Amino acid sequence: MNFRDQCYALLVQVPKGKVTTYQAIAHALSSKAYRAVGTAMAKNPNPITVPCHRVVKSSGEVGNYAFGIDKKIALLEQEGIEIKNGKIVNFADVFYDFL
Numbered sequence: 149m150n151f152r153d154q155c156y157a158l159l160v161q162v163p164k165g166k167v168t169t170y171q172a173i174a175h176a177l178s179s180k181a182y183r184a185v186g187t188a189m190a191k192n193p194n195p196i197t198v199p200c201h202r203v204v205k206s207s208g209e210v211g212n213y214a215f216g217i218d219k220k221i222a223l224l225e226q227e228g229i230e231i232k233n234g235k236i237v238n239f240a241d242v243f244y245d246f247l
Contacts, residue, residue, distance in 0.1 A: 208239035
């Protein structure tokens with residue numbers, strides 16, 4: 149399985165109402181390739197089954213999304229994630245780690 153597919157395999161574990169980070173995915177793959185994780189998310193061929201909108205920055209900022217930041221925020225809010233000024237509210241409470 150290539151790096152992208154490994155990223156996607158991890159991401160499908162993140163339940164609705166939770167978010168993870170580019171860094172957490174990289175660490176779960178014993179890597180520091182955070183940007184490569186971001187590239188994998190941007191090239192996600194199956195955004196419906198592989199919920200890349202649930203990947204945010206380690207700072208709690210929403211970050212980019214292939215379909216636009218407004219769409220990412222809307223999807224996260226539909227899943228019960230509260231966002232204010234582009235950041236996840238109560239980030240620690242909704243953070244999903246793979247450890």
